[in-house]
Amino acid sequence: MLTVALPKGRIAKETLEIFETIFGETFAFDDRKLILDTPNFRFLLVRNQDVATYVYHQAADIGVVGLDTLEEQGLDVIRLLDLGRGYCRVAIGMKQGEKLDLTKPEIKVATKMVNITKRYFAERAVAADVIKLYGSIELAPLVGLADMIVDIVETGTTMKQNGLEVVEEIMESTTHLIANKNSYFEKKAEILDIYEKINKVVSES
Numbered sequence: 514m515l516t517v518a519l520p521k522g523r524i525a526k527e528t529l530e531i532f533e534t535i536f537g538e539t540f541a542f543d544d545r546k547l548i549l550d551t552p553n554f555r556f557l558l559v560r561n562q563d564v565a566t567y568v569y570h571q572a573a574d575i576g577v578v579g580l581d582t583l584e585e586q587g588l589d590v591i592r593l594l595d596l597g598r599g600y601c602r603v604a605i606g607m608k609q610g611e612k613l614d615l616t617k618p619e620i621k622v623a624t625k626m627v628n629i630t631k632r633y634f635a636e637r638a639v640a641a642d643v644i645k646l647y648g649s650i651e652l653a654p655l656v657g658l659a660d661m662i663v664d665i666v667e668t669g670t671t672m673k674q675n676g677l678e679v680v681e682e683i684m685e686s687t688t689h690l691i692a693n694k695n696s697y698f699e700k701k702a703e704i705l706d707i708y709e710k711i712n713k714v715v716s717e718s
């Protein structure tokens with residue numbers, strides 16, 4: 514029996530579709546239920562940002578989560594497979610026409626992704642003031658809360674509509690299949706079996 518942490522939210526639909534293709538049945542959690550039991554799998558419905566936590570603590574054996582979130586959290590889990598879906602970039606955005614000047618004495622950056630942001634500036638020996646926000650990140654430079662943002666860009670619409678533009682790309686992200694390290698040894702055959710099934714679906718579509 515494998516326990517699988519599946520994300521709610523943005524990447525849920527395409528993840529559930531992969532599992533529906535593999536199992537040939539509609540994959541639906543009943544109403545407000547967060548556990549779905551099938552003969553060989555127990556599926557847990559968790560928030561995107563909690564997937565790696567469930568897997569790291571072995572409350573789930575495997576899970577599906579965005580690479581950006583994995584990099585932000587830095588939890589020690591096995592990255593088994595890039596599902597090639599949920600593509601987006603983590604990028605620095607500034608008001609249109611402004612230039613990124615890392616020599617400026619005080620740089621204020623607003624972001625949800627504090628660790629990725631701190632790492633980016635530390636690697637360039639820049640002491641940036643990182644301000645943690647939980648959403649509507651694009652607002653921050655418009656009202657003087659920050660000089661720039663680090664945020665996810667998918668279509669670019671949100672930045673554009675708020676008069677911002679990408680000045681630097683930090684990383685690309687796609688959805689990944691991850692595994693707990695102990696589970697990978699204890700349940701290797703089962704994990705490799707589902708890995709191969711998922712790999713077949715994602716490489717054929």
Ligand SMILES: Nc1ncnc2c1ncn2[C@@H]1O[C@H](COP(=O)(O)OP(=O)(O)OP(=O)(O)O)[C@@H](O)[C@H]1O
Binds near residue numbers: 562581600601
């Ligand atoms: N336009 C986008 N905005 C945000 N995330 C995107 C976008 N496109 C792809 N993604 C991927 O989807 C994931 C975000 O999913 P979602 O927005 O459901 O969750 P979240 O906001 O990170 O977390 P929470 O569950 O706490 O709301 C990101 O980690 C990223 O990998």
Ligand SMILES: O=P(O)(O)OC[C@H]1O[C@H](OP(=O)(O)OP(=O)(O)O)[C@H](O)[C@@H]1O
Binds near residue numbers: 666
């Ligand atoms: O490039 P785009 O296609 O416009 O997508 C990027 C936007 O989507 C996400 O926000 P989300 O919708 O999750 O809102 P929130 O950050 O306010 O929670 C992200 O934080 C960007 O704001």
